[in-house]
Amino acid sequence: MRKHGAILERESDRTENERRSVNRESLISKLPLIIRWIDHTLAEHAAAARPIVSFGFKRLPQFYSSALLLKAKVVAVDAVPVPPLRSLGLPEFGAFELGNYRGITFKDTYFVERHHEDDESLHFHELVHVAQWARLGAENFLLAYAEGLAIYGYRHSPLEAMAYDFQNDFDQNCPPFDMESAICAKLNEI
Ligand SMILES: [Zn+2]
Numbered sequence: 001m002r003k004h005g006a007i008l009e010r011e012s013d014r015t016e017n018e019r020r021s022v023n024r025e026s027l028i029s030k031l032p033l034i035i036r037w038i039d040h041t042l043a044e045h046a047a048a049a050r051p052i053v054s055f056g057f058k059r060l061p062q063f064y065s066s067a068l069l070l071k072a073k074v075v076a077v078d079a080v081p082v083p084p085l086r087s088l089g090l091p092e093f094g095a096f097e098l099g100n101y102r103g104i105t106f107k108d109t110y111f112v113e114r115h116h117e118d119d120e121s122l123h124f125h126e127l128v129h130v131a132q133w134a135r136l137g138a139e140n141f142l143l144a145y146a147e148g149l150a151i152y153g154y155r156h157s158p159l160e161a162m163a164y165d166f167q168n169d170f171d172q173n174c175p176p177f178d179m180e181s182a183i184c185a186k187l188n189e190i
Contacts, residue, residue, distance in 0.1 A: 001080070001104040002125045002163075003154065022092065022150035024143075031139050033088045038106045038138075041081050049073040049109055052127070057120045062176035064127055072130045073109040074123070080104045080111040096149055105129035107138060124170045128163040131183045144190065158190045 042049075052060070052072045061069060080101050085093040102119075103112045103126045110126035112119075133141045141159075148157030155164070166179065 001129070001160070002102040002122050002167075003099060022147050024147070027090070027143065027146055030088055030090055031142055034083050034085075034142055035138055037083050037088070042106060042109055045075045045077075045109075045111070049075050052123060055117075055123070057123060059120060059170070059176075060124060060127065063124065063170070063179045064131075065178075065180055068127065068131060068134070068180060071108050071134075072127060074117070074126075075109060075111045076114045076117040077111050078114060080113060090146075092150065093146065096154065099154070105133065107133050121167060121171055125163050125167040128166055128179070128183060129159070131180050132159055132162075132187065135184055135187055162186050 052074050053069050082097050085097045102116045103110055103122050105126045108130055116122050145159050148159055
Protein backbone atom coordinates (compact mmCIF):
# COMPACT_ATOMS: atom_id res chain seq x y z
CA MET A 1 0.00 0.00 0.00
CA ARG A 2 0.99 3.61 -0.34
CA LYS A 3 0.50 6.08 2.47
CA HIS A 4 -0.09 9.76 2.56
CA GLY A 5 3.01 11.74 3.44
CA ALA A 6 1.86 13.09 6.79
CA ILE A 7 0.95 9.66 8.10
CA LEU A 8 4.18 8.27 6.78
CA GLU A 9 6.22 10.81 8.71
CA ARG A 10 4.31 10.07 11.87
CA GLU A 11 4.95 6.35 11.43
CA SER A 12 8.66 6.83 10.88
CA ASP A 13 8.84 8.75 14.15
CA ARG A 14 7.95 5.66 16.10
CA THR A 15 10.64 4.61 18.56
CA GLU A 16 12.00 1.13 19.05
CA ASN A 17 10.07 0.85 22.31
CA GLU A 18 6.79 1.40 20.51
CA ARG A 19 7.43 -1.49 18.16
CA ARG A 20 6.19 -4.82 19.33
CA SER A 21 6.71 -8.31 18.16
CA VAL A 22 3.51 -9.99 17.10
CA ASN A 23 1.92 -13.04 18.72
CA ARG A 24 2.35 -15.40 15.77
CA GLU A 25 -0.11 -18.02 16.98
CA SER A 26 -2.82 -15.44 17.58
CA LEU A 27 -2.17 -13.97 14.15
CA ILE A 28 -2.28 -17.37 12.42
CA SER A 29 -5.62 -18.13 14.11
CA LYS A 30 -7.06 -14.87 12.67
CA LEU A 31 -5.85 -15.38 9.09
CA PRO A 32 -9.01 -17.18 7.90
CA LEU A 33 -11.11 -14.25 9.17
CA ILE A 34 -8.91 -11.70 7.40
CA ILE A 35 -8.95 -13.70 4.17
CA ARG A 36 -12.74 -14.05 4.39
CA TRP A 37 -13.05 -10.27 4.81
CA ILE A 38 -10.72 -9.76 1.82
CA ASP A 39 -12.67 -12.17 -0.39
CA HIS A 40 -15.93 -10.51 0.61
CA THR A 41 -14.51 -7.05 -0.12
CA LEU A 42 -13.20 -8.17 -3.52
CA ALA A 43 -16.56 -9.72 -4.41
CA GLU A 44 -18.37 -6.55 -3.37
CA HIS A 45 -16.23 -4.46 -5.74
CA ALA A 46 -15.81 -6.97 -8.56
CA ALA A 47 -18.15 -5.09 -10.90
CA ALA A 48 -16.07 -1.91 -10.52
CA ALA A 49 -12.69 -3.61 -11.07
CA ARG A 50 -10.82 -2.51 -14.18
CA PRO A 51 -7.87 -4.30 -15.77
CA ILE A 52 -4.71 -2.25 -15.27
CA VAL A 53 -3.99 -2.47 -19.01
CA SER A 54 -7.11 -0.35 -19.62
CA PHE A 55 -5.36 2.67 -18.05
CA GLY A 56 -2.89 2.79 -20.95
CA PHE A 57 0.21 3.51 -18.86
CA LYS A 58 3.33 3.49 -21.02
CA ARG A 59 6.10 2.59 -18.55
CA LEU A 60 4.48 -0.21 -16.53
CA PRO A 61 4.78 -2.74 -19.42
CA GLN A 62 8.52 -2.05 -19.50
CA PHE A 63 8.81 -3.41 -15.94
CA TYR A 64 6.04 -5.96 -15.52
CA SER A 65 5.15 -8.99 -17.64
CA SER A 66 2.00 -8.93 -19.73
CA ALA A 67 0.82 -11.96 -17.73
CA LEU A 68 0.88 -9.95 -14.50
CA LEU A 69 -0.60 -6.83 -16.12
CA LEU A 70 -3.44 -8.83 -17.65
CA LYS A 71 -4.18 -10.39 -14.28
CA ALA A 72 -4.00 -7.25 -12.10
CA LYS A 73 -7.23 -5.35 -11.49
CA VAL A 74 -7.82 -1.87 -10.12
CA VAL A 75 -10.74 -0.47 -8.17
CA ALA A 76 -10.91 3.33 -7.81
CA VAL A 77 -12.65 4.36 -4.59
CA ASP A 78 -13.14 7.45 -2.43
CA ALA A 79 -11.34 5.77 0.49
CA VAL A 80 -9.47 2.47 0.27
CA PRO A 81 -10.87 -0.40 2.38
CA VAL A 82 -8.68 -1.57 5.27
CA PRO A 83 -9.40 -4.83 7.12
CA PRO A 84 -11.21 -4.22 10.46
CA LEU A 85 -8.31 -5.70 12.38
CA ARG A 86 -9.43 -4.53 15.81
CA SER A 87 -12.86 -6.11 15.53
CA LEU A 88 -11.23 -9.25 14.12
CA GLY A 89 -9.35 -9.55 17.43
CA LEU A 90 -6.05 -7.92 16.49
CA PRO A 91 -6.04 -4.66 18.48
CA GLU A 92 -2.26 -4.42 18.17
CA PHE A 93 -2.81 -3.43 14.53
CA GLY A 94 -5.25 -0.65 15.36
CA ALA A 95 -2.87 2.11 14.24
CA PHE A 96 -2.47 0.42 10.87
CA GLU A 97 -6.22 0.01 10.50
CA LEU A 98 -6.77 3.71 11.17
CA GLY A 99 -4.10 4.91 8.71
CA ASN A 100 -4.91 6.75 5.48
CA TYR A 101 -3.72 5.02 2.34
CA ARG A 102 -3.66 6.01 -1.31
CA GLY A 103 -3.65 2.37 -2.32
CA ILE A 104 -4.02 -1.11 -0.86
CA THR A 105 -3.58 -4.50 -2.52
CA PHE A 106 -5.49 -7.70 -1.86
CA LYS A 107 -4.38 -10.67 -3.94
CA ASP A 108 -4.43 -9.63 -7.65
CA THR A 109 -6.60 -6.55 -7.08
CA TYR A 110 -5.70 -3.18 -5.66
CA PHE A 111 -7.75 -0.23 -4.58
CA VAL A 112 -6.60 3.32 -5.28
CA GLU A 113 -8.06 6.62 -4.19
CA ARG A 114 -9.99 8.01 -7.10
CA HIS A 115 -8.07 11.26 -7.32
CA HIS A 116 -4.77 9.34 -7.56
CA GLU A 117 -5.90 6.84 -10.19
CA ASP A 118 -3.82 8.52 -12.92
CA ASP A 119 -0.63 8.28 -10.86
CA GLU A 120 1.48 5.68 -12.69
CA SER A 121 3.97 5.59 -9.82
CA LEU A 122 1.22 4.57 -7.37
CA HIS A 123 0.18 1.75 -9.73
CA PHE A 124 3.82 0.70 -9.98
CA HIS A 125 3.97 0.49 -6.16
CA GLU A 126 0.78 -1.53 -5.82
CA LEU A 127 1.90 -3.91 -8.59
CA VAL A 128 4.92 -4.76 -6.42
CA HIS A 129 2.39 -5.99 -3.85
CA VAL A 130 0.41 -7.91 -6.50
CA ALA A 131 3.65 -9.74 -7.38
CA GLN A 132 4.38 -10.32 -3.67
CA TRP A 133 0.90 -11.78 -3.11
CA ALA A 134 1.32 -14.03 -6.17
CA ARG A 135 4.71 -15.26 -5.06
CA LEU A 136 3.92 -15.77 -1.35
CA GLY A 137 0.26 -16.78 -1.42
CA ALA A 138 -2.37 -15.17 0.78
CA GLU A 139 -1.45 -16.67 4.15
CA ASN A 140 2.29 -16.16 3.84
CA PHE A 141 1.83 -12.64 2.49
CA LEU A 142 -0.39 -11.66 5.42
CA LEU A 143 1.93 -13.26 7.97
CA ALA A 144 5.02 -11.60 6.53
CA TYR A 145 3.24 -8.26 6.20
CA ALA A 146 1.89 -8.31 9.75
CA GLU A 147 5.14 -9.44 11.32
CA GLY A 148 7.08 -6.81 9.41
CA LEU A 149 4.60 -4.18 10.49
CA ALA A 150 4.84 -5.17 14.15
CA ILE A 151 8.62 -5.28 14.22
CA TYR A 152 9.67 -2.46 11.89
CA GLY A 153 6.63 -0.19 11.57
CA TYR A 154 4.81 0.53 8.32
CA ARG A 155 7.46 2.26 6.24
CA HIS A 156 10.33 -0.05 7.08
CA SER A 157 8.45 -3.35 7.11
CA PRO A 158 10.24 -5.52 4.53
CA LEU A 159 7.36 -5.86 2.04
CA GLU A 160 6.70 -2.09 2.11
CA ALA A 161 10.38 -1.12 2.07
CA MET A 162 10.76 -3.26 -1.05
CA ALA A 163 7.81 -1.54 -2.76
CA TYR A 164 9.04 1.95 -1.81
CA ASP A 165 12.63 1.23 -2.90
CA PHE A 166 11.56 -0.05 -6.31
CA GLN A 167 9.08 2.81 -6.65
CA ASN A 168 11.87 5.25 -5.93
CA ASP A 169 13.93 3.69 -8.75
CA PHE A 170 10.91 4.02 -11.04
CA ASP A 171 10.41 7.65 -10.03
CA GLN A 172 14.09 8.34 -10.81
CA ASN A 173 13.51 7.08 -14.35
CA CYS A 174 15.76 4.06 -13.95
CA PRO A 175 16.23 1.84 -17.03
CA PRO A 176 13.54 -0.87 -17.25
CA PHE A 177 14.24 -4.23 -15.63
CA ASP A 178 12.31 -7.42 -14.91
CA MET A 179 10.38 -6.51 -11.76
CA GLU A 180 8.98 -9.94 -11.03
CA SER A 181 12.45 -11.53 -11.00
CA ALA A 182 13.76 -8.68 -8.86
CA ILE A 183 10.86 -9.08 -6.41
CA CYS A 184 11.38 -12.86 -6.18
CA ALA A 185 15.08 -12.34 -5.49
CA LYS A 186 14.27 -9.82 -2.73
CA LEU A 187 11.65 -12.10 -1.20
CA ASN A 188 14.24 -14.86 -0.96
CA GLU A 189 16.40 -12.54 1.15
CA ILE A 190 13.64 -11.86 3.70
ZN1 LIG B 1 2.69 -0.50 -0.17
